[in-house]
Amino acid sequence: MEQKKEQLKYETELLRLYWVTAVAIGGGNASLILGGVTGLRAILLVLGLLFIVVLISACVRQDHTIRRLLRELGEKS
Numbered sequence: 439m440e441q442k443k444e445q446l447k448y449e450t451e452l453l454r455l456y457w458v459t460a461v462a463i464g465g466g467n468a469s470l471i472l473g474g475v476t477g478l479r480a481i482l483l484v485l486g487l488l489f490i491v492v493l494i495s496a497c498v499r500q501d502h503t504i505r506r507l508l509r510e511l512g513e514k515s
């Protein structure tokens with residue numbers, strides 16, 4: 439049971455890290471949109487958007503993992 443609680447804490451911290459990273463990259467992308475249009479900015483913008491999609495997918499996966507762990511802890515109680 440203690441191991442499941444520690445794993446839940448770890449998974450929650452990963453979820454938090456993913457969200458903070460997605461928000462930070464989103465802020466960087468906003469600054470790229472507000473600047474002048476260059477080829478490099480366009481490439482970085484597309485890469486940033488792609489990375490945000492990957493991070494959001496990871497967040498969804500983490501959410502499912504956390505919910506599964508919570509169900510397992512509830513069943514053991």
